[in-house]
Amino acid sequence: MRARQPDRADVVERDGVKVAYEVVGQGDPGLFLIPSTPITHARSWKGLVPYLSRHHLVVTVDGRGNGGSDRPAASEAYGPDEVAADHLAVLDAAGLTRAVVIAHCHAVPWALRLAAEHADRVSGVVAIAPALGLAPRDEHWAEPTRRWADEVDDPSGWALCNRHAWLQDYPPWPRFFFDQLLPEAHSTKQYEDAVSWALDTDVETMIAEREGRDAPNDLDEAEALCRSVGCPVLVIHGTEDRCQPVARGRRLAELTGGDLVVLEGAGHLPHGREPVKVNRLIKEFVDRIEGAPMRGGVWTRGLDRPKRALYLSSPIGLGHARRDVAVVKELKRLRPELEIDWLAQHPVTSVLEAEGERIHPASAWLANESAHMASESCEHDLHCFQALRRMDEILVANFMVFQEVVEEGLYDLIVGDEAWDVDHFWHENPELKRGDHVWMTDFVGYLPMPDGGEHEAFLTADYNAEMIEHIARFPRIRDAAIFVGNPDDIVPDTFGGDLPGIRSWTEAHFAFSGYITGFTPPDPDEVPAIRAELGYHDDEQVCVVAVGGSGVGRALLEKLIAAYPLAKRRTPGLRMVVVAGPRIDPGSLTGLPSDPGLEVRGYVDRLYRHLSVCDLAVVQGGLTTTMELAAAKRPFLYFPLRHHFEQNFHVRHRLDRYGAGRCMDYATSDPDLIAAAIADHIGNPVAHLDVETDGAARAARLIAELV
Amino acid sequence: MRAVVADADGAVTRDGITVRYERHGSAAPSLVLLPTWSLVHARHWKLQVPYLARHYSVLSFDGRGNGRSDRPTGLAAYDPAEFAADTLAVMDATETERAVLVSVSRGVLWSLRLCAEHPERVLGAIFIDPIVPFAFPPAQRALLARFDEPVVEDPVGWEKYKAAYWKADYPDFVDFFIGRMFTEPHSTKQHEDAVAWALETDPATMIATNHGLRVSTAEVMGRLADRVRCPTLVIHGSRDAICRHSQGVALAERTRGALVTLEGSGHCPHLRDPVRVNLLIRRFVEGLGR
Numbered sequence: 001m002r003a004r005q006p007d008r009a010d011v012v013e014r015d016g017v018k019v020a021y022e023v024v025g026q027g028d029p030g031l032f033l034i035p036s037t038p039i040t041h042a043r044s045w046k047g048l049v050p051y052l053s054r055h056h057l058v059v060t061v062d063g064r065g066n067g068g069s070d071r072p073a074a075s076e077a078y079g080p081d082e083v084a085a086d087h088l089a090v091l092d093a094a095g096l097t098r099a100v101v102i103a104h105c106h107a108v109p110w111a112l113r114l115a116a117e118h119a120d121r122v123s124g125v126v127a128i129a130p131a132l133g134l135a136p137r138d139e140h141w142a143e144p145t146r147r148w149a150d151e152v153d154d155p156s157g158w159a160l161c162n163r164h165a166w167l168q169d170y171p172p173w174p175r176f177f178f179d180q181l182l183p184e185a186h187s188t189k190q191y192e193d194a195v196s197w198a199l200d201t202d203v204e205t206m207i208a209e210r211e212g213r214d215a216p217n218d219l220d221e222a223e224a225l226c227r228s229v230g231c232p233v234l235v236i237h238g239t240e241d242r243c244q245p246v247a248r249g250r251r252l253a254e255l256t257g258g259d260l261v262v263l264e265g266a267g268h269l270p271h272g273r274e275p276v277k278v279n280r281l282i283k284e285f286v287d288r289i290e291g292a293p294m295r296g297g298v299w300t301r302g303l304d305r306p307k308r309a310l311y312l313s314s315p316i317g318l319g320h321a322r323r324d325v326a327v328v329k330e331l332k333r334l335r336p337e338l339e340i341d342w343l344a345q346h347p348v349t350s351v352l353e354a355e356g357e358r359i360h361p362a363s364a365w366l367a368n369e370s371a372h373m374a375s376e377s378c379e380h381d382l383h384c385f386q387a388l389r390r391m392d393e394i395l396v397a398n399f400m401v402f403q404e405v406v407e408e409g410l411y412d413l414i415v416g417d418e419a420w421d422v423d424h425f426w427h428e429n430p431e432l433k434r435g436d437h438v439w440m441t442d443f444v445g446y447l448p449m450p451d452g453g454e455h456e457a458f459l460t461a462d463y464n465a466e467m468i469e470h471i472a473r474f475p476r477i478r479d480a481a482i483f484v485g486n487p488d489d490i491v492p493d494t495f496g497g498d499l500p501g502i503r504s505w506t507e508a509h510f511a512f513s514g515y516i517t518g519f520t521p522p523d524p525d526e527v528p529a530i531r532a533e534l535g536y537h538d539d540e541q542v543c544v545v546a547v548g549g550s551g552v553g554r555a556l557l558e559k560l561i562a563a564y565p566l567a568k569r570r571t572p573g574l575r576m577v578v579v580a581g582p583r584i585d586p587g588s589l590t591g592l593p594s595d596p597g598l599e600v601r602g603y604v605d606r607l608y609r610h611l612s613v614c615d616l617a618v619v620q621g622g623l624t625t626t627m628e629l630a631a632a633k634r635p636f637l638y639f640p641l642r643h644h645f646e647q648n649f650h651v652r653h654r655l656d657r658y659g660a661g662r663c664m665d666y667a668t669s670d671p672d673l674i675a676a677a678i679a680d681h682i683g684n685p686v687a688h689l690d691v692e693t694d695g696a697a698r699a700a701r702l703i704a705e706l707v
Numbered sequence: 708m709r710a711v712v713a714d715a716d717g718a719v720t721r722d723g724i725t726v727r728y729e730r731h732g733s734a735a736p737s738l739v740l741l742p743t744w745s746l747v748h749a750r751h752w753k754l755q756v757p758y759l760a761r762h763y764s765v766l767s768f769d770g771r772g773n774g775r776s777d778r779p780t781g782l783a784a785y786d787p788a789e790f791a792a793d794t795l796a797v798m799d800a801t802e803t804e805r806a807v808l809v810s811v812s813r814g815v816l817w818s819l820r821l822c823a824e825h826p827e828r829v830l831g832a833i834f835i836d837p838i839v840p841f842a843f844p845p846a847q848r849a850l851l852a853r854f855d856e857p858v859v860e861d862p863v864g865w866e867k868y869k870a871a872y873w874k875a876d877y878p879d880f881v882d883f884f885i886g887r888m889f890t891e892p893h894s895t896k897q898h899e900d901a902v903a904w905a906l907e908t909d910p911a912t913m914i915a916t917n918h919g920l921r922v923s924t925a926e927v928m929g930r931l932a933d934r935v936r937c938p939t940l941v942i943h944g945s946r947d948a949i950c951r952h953s954q955g956v957a958l959a960e961r962t963r964g965a966l967v968t969l970e971g972s973g974h975c976p977h978l979r980d981p982v983r984v985n986l987l988i989r990r991f992v993e994g995l996g997r
Contacts, residue, residue: 232997294940296965299983303972414721517886 001377003367003397004457009635012089019076020068021061021090024584025053029123029290031095031282034087036131037063038071038209039174040197044104047275050397052282054365059094061087063107064209066197071205075212083110084117091121093610099575100124100286104271105244106131108252109216116228124232124289126282129268133217134226135247148210166203167169174198174392179220181268183240186466188459189389204510226255226310233258234277234285236355245297260284275396276403276429283705296546300410302628307707310360310411310435312402314418315370319624321351322518323484323696324417326355330700338413343405360409361471365401367394374583379555380666383643385446385460389422396423406434416440426477433477436706440699442484442623443509443650445495445502449643460645468499471509479706483510483701489654516695519623521612523631531611541571541682544614545605550620554584556639556666558598559674560618561591564598568676571682577614579604606677616682621647621663623654629690630660635681637674658690710757715767719796724784725773728797730770732760736830736992737806739794742770743787744813745916746884747904749774754981759988766806768797772916773908780911782918789980790817790919791824798828807992811835812950815958816923821960823934831938831995833988834958835973838950839930841925842957848912854917870914878902878911890973897978932961939964940991942984944972967992 006022008442013019022042031052033045044059052058062069063076072078087110089098092347103111115122136147137325144161155165158180160173178194216222233256237249248263253260261281262273263270277586309331313324321344328340328582342352342359345366351358371396377385399421405524406414416422417440446460471478483490490503522530527536536542545560547553557578568574578585578600586600604610611617611625612632619625621640629636638661640647655661665672720726721779729749738759740846748769758767770790771778783789794817798806807830810818822829843851850865858872866872867880883902917991939962943955952968959966967987969976977984 287996288993292994293938294965294967294991296959296967296992298968298970299987300970301972301980303892684913 001372001391001394002046003394004053008411009068010093011400012086013324014085014089016084017064017072017082018068018070019061019064019090021059021094022049022050022683023057023059023094024583025056025058027056029286030059030094030099031085032091032096032099033058033060034101034103034107034111035061035063037067037069038065038106038205039199040194041067041069041200043067043197044194044269044272046393047270048102048279048282048446050367051279051400054401055283056286057096059090059096059099061090065202065205071203073202073208076209078209078212078497079603080110080113084113087114088118093579097121097284098123100126100290102128102282103130104128105268106213106215108132109222112225112229115231116225118145118232119620123532124234124259124285125229125256125393126234126236126285128236128271129241129244129276130235130249131215131239131244131594132226132248132252133215133219133222134251135245138242140242141282142579146334163207166207170203170206171195171199178269179243182273183242183267184265184273186462187267187273188460188462190269192271193272216237218332223255226252229256232285232289234281235260236263236268236270236281237261239269240265241268243268247433253683266564272486274428275433276399276425279396279400297408305410305412306339307335307337308341308409308411309408309411309413309415309707310409311342311344311584312414312416312419312422313339313342313344313352313366314420315348316373316418319518319622320417321348321570322624323357323516324348325351325357326516326518326696327415327417327699327703330697333650333705334700334704337513340705343402343410343413350567356452359450360405360407361400367397369394369398374552377552377641378640380552381642382552383449384641385448385456385645387465389459389686395424399425403432411435413703415703417680420443423478424470427474430474430477433481436479437477438480438482438703438706439478440484440494443646444483444490444506445493445650447491447493447645447649448496448649449645451643457496461499464495464499465497468505481510483512483618484514484516484558484699485654486514488657489515491649491653493649504608513699514692514697514701515627515631516694517628517691517693519628520606520693521691522609527613531610534610535611536575536613539573540575541573541616542614543567543576543616543618544579544610545618546577546604546611546625547581547584547620548625552641553581553620554589556618557584558590559666559669559671561589561593561598561600563674563678564595565593565677566671568595568597570675570679574682575679576600577601579607579610595689615677618678621651623647623651626651626655626661627691630655630658630688631693633688635684635686635688636661637664637677637681638662639664639669642666657689658691660686710753711760712759715801717800717951719793719800720933721789721792721796722791724771724779724838726768726771726775726777726793726797728766728800730801730962731756731765731767732762733764734762735764735797735838736995737764737766737801737803738988738992739798739803739806739809740767740807740820741794741808742768742790742815743811744919745770745772745908745912746881747773748776750904751901751978755809755977755985758985762989763807763992764803766797766801766803768793772912773904778908778912780915782915785916785918787816787820787919787923791820793830794821795825801860804828805830807831807833807995809833809835809988810837811977812931813838813920815839815921819928819931819935821941822937823931826936829912829937830933831917831940831991832962832964833942833991834861834955835942835977835984836944836947836950837941837955837958839919839928839954839958840920840923841929841961842951842954843925844951844953847951851920854921870917871909877913878906881905884949888974889979890946890948891971891979894973894979895974900978901975914926929961935962935964938991940959940987942969942976942987943967943978944969944974946971949974950969 008023011018041062101111140158235249235253379382415438448456617636749767890907941959
């Protein structure tokens with residue numbers, strides 16, 4: 001899911017060639033973002049657009065040859081005059097009379113030309129890794145450039161940049177090229193993105209553009225172009241850029257009197273790999289050249305400040321909301337003077353509002369992570385590791401919101417319950433840290449699903465390695481790290497590759513709060529009264545089927561409905577209560593038999609009360625619901641979502657330790673098997689470990705030490 | 708020892724009265740740190756100059772009546788128009804075409820005049836804890852009206868704000884007044900500094916300077932404020948016991964500027980909370996664009 005949808009998407013058409021553009025956000029001055037088409041398109045700006053569009057009107061263009069634009073066949077169609085005319089047409093169509101132009105690589109000469117020829121339309125240029133013949137290119141380009149049209153035998157490496165090699169088999173080139181352009185460790189996602197955008201066009205287009213491009217590679221011509229630019233220029237260039245040497249960026253800054261920001265160790269795609277830094281550089285530049293009127297506000301002298309905390313609750317599932325509210329209640333008991341704001345999104349906000357908690361207004365700017373996860377799931381299947389990777393632009397967007405909040409909010413303490421964006425980007429940009437930071441999680445370590453093979457094992461290990469390196473290099477970013485559970489809850493696996501065991505590393509880097517339940521389970525002697533209140537009779541065997549608040553659970557509900565007739569035969573007096581939840585229309589479920597023993601309900605208020613007194617529950621493999629059942633000592637069947645490593649490994653390991661629940665495999669569970677499992681477990685007394693009830697208080701004590 | 712030495716210093720003389728200025732730094736744009744009431748002189752900017760001079764060309768001068776500037780006699784010499792003209796003279800002498808004006812307290816009386824009457828010379832204006840006659844609480848208006856009245860026996864507090872008392876015991880008035888400036892705990896050094904600066908001038912001069920406030924009526928200042936077109940910023944302490952916070956609110960409204968409230972700050976936060984004030988000045992200047 002995108003972090004921010006465009007307000008308008010359209011095309012301009014010139015001589016029959018359509019060029020796609022998007023408009024998003026508002027605010028002066030407008031920004032015009034030009035990608036280095038056709039090897040990429042406007043999606044390459046995804047780390048920047050959500051942030052910049054909160055402050056400015058942002059116009060992006062795909063550029064002829066890729067994305068939503070046409071791919072004309074003739075080389076002449078890619079000449080600089082055509083491109084320049086496209087850009088003016090887009091500016092006109094988008095109603096942008098004047099803009100700061102932001103361009104990458106060989107789009108930089110286009111931007112400079114626009115600035116030189118239409119000085120009234122361009123108030124500044126941000127040149128990222130500019131491609132201009134102002135300084136010699138790296139030696140590895142010489143041979144491929146000279147032999148572009150020759151037939152080369154068995155090319156590899158830079159020699160893949162060859163007309164014939166492309167025609168024979170194009171994908172090896174972008175795969176090699178972007179591997180070279182992302183020399184930074186742990187860039188797998190940026191690499192996958194770049195290659196996939198490159199493959200959104202075809203080889204004929206790539207060749208036509210390459211042969212039609214008339215870039216100012218001649219030194220005099222390039223210098224003349226730079227000298228013709230009168231507006232302010234910012235150059236951003238990585239020292240490890242293997243496409244365009246940093247000497248070119250340096251010279252561009254000199255010739256235009258512009259500012260040069262060298263990103264030490266960065267490759268050719270800093271806007272992809274270092275989006276936070278690049279966002280901030282662009283904003284600072286735009287504010288400086290265009291002016292940013294001051295807004296008023298309040299600054300409180302240090303000793304006059306009340307103690308303030310900002311609490312972030314992971315929005316994926318409602319479980320975190322309840323546990324975080326429980327922690328905050330305990331924290332307020334220990335530190336009554338502490339003022340707490342929440343930065344949170346739906347559905348967490350609904351819980352917080354009901355509790356009367358204070359929600360920071362910037363919460364409205366957050367892109368919805370829960371909706372992203374829903375969009376990533378299909379029939380009882382959520383590859384949550386890949387879904388998290390694909391959430392990258394949402395995490396950048398939300399981090400930028402968070403950072404603005406903490407820079408203005410004078411918070412003493414930041415508590416992030418699985419606030420991945422904060423933890424990750426503060427480690428990536430440690431100079432941005434504000435306030436003490438408490439990191440909370442209920443699992444540590446990405447684990448590969450078996451059917452992901454070696455590649456997924458490589459990816460999870462790479463993510464784990466980055467996290468371990470982050471914490472080793474910047475131990476000051478996490479002032480406290482709380483594992484919501486106990487050491488025995490940690491899986492016995494390693495982080496992958498040569499990395500350490502998860503348990504030993506976690507024990508060395510975390511404090512343990514024990515499990516945090518959002519509510520207290522009823523005493524056994526309270527159960528009959530609650531059952532009576534809920535209308536569950538003694539002669540009934542009540543089986544509650546629930547899938548939580550997401551829309552992912554439909555398939556499981558229908559599977560249970562299909563198993564009901566068989567189950568009833570095996571379990572006399574079976575009453576099955578299927579809770580569809582707020583996101584699934586009960587009437588839309590298929591296979592409903594007309595049997596008084598089966599009922600389907602929509603949203604059920606305080607579902608945990610039903611779960612805590614039922615004779616059997618059937619649920620997904622999420623931690624919160626299964627642990628509620630474990631705490632209430634109920635028998636239950638749980639079906640982990642397929643490809644959900646957390647549910648399949650971390651949660652399952654924890655439940656096994658408590659001896660709670662029976663794990664069921666969704667794919668192989670037919671109605672017969674389900675009916676048998678229901679009959680085996682319903683009404684059985686359970687003898688598993690007690691779930692601790694002091695987790696919230698223990699977590700609060702760990703947090704309170706910092707206040 | 709000073710944190711930085713001036714890159715240039717000089718003097719301007721108008722009608723025989725000499726005012727000495729300093730320039731620190733050379734980068735554009737220029738800032739003029741205006742004099743305030745002659746109770747103190749340009750050293751009250753000592754915590755701003757070293758920082759701001761690394762980024763801007765910073766002009767400051769001792770207002771007539773204190774420091775190294777002349778101490779003319781007669782009320783007319785202390786008219787706000789004279790302070791404004793001194794500022795322009797310093798800008799002319801240093802070939803400063805336009806500048807951001809930063810003023811504190813009574814400095815607003817001449818700063819506003821420059822904004823209104825010489826908009827082509829002013830890029831923007833920052834008013835720190837401004838004295839705003841069109842927003843005076845009645846008690847302050849009454850106090851100023853009694854300036855020339857006899858002193859009561861054993862005066863306490865604001866009863867010391869009288870010409871006659873200054874003649875009798877100027878140091879005691881200074882100690883009282885400066886005690887009201889720094890209401891924040893732990894302000895001994897700021898207090899000592901300000902007292903020392905105040906004792907560099909004399910009671911007769913100080914009595915004459917009161918003329919500036921007397922002629923700055925609510926009507927005069929309101930008209931000037933209404934004419935301001937440049938970007939403005941008001942910085943005002945919530946516990947300012949000299950110029951109430953409500954005065955800053957009124958000036959920000961009337962000049963359509965931003966208001967930053969310093970919660971817990973007294974009068975002259977540029978001395979007591981220099982880091983925040985420095986950053987606010989920088990933020991304002993950077994926000995003006997190139």
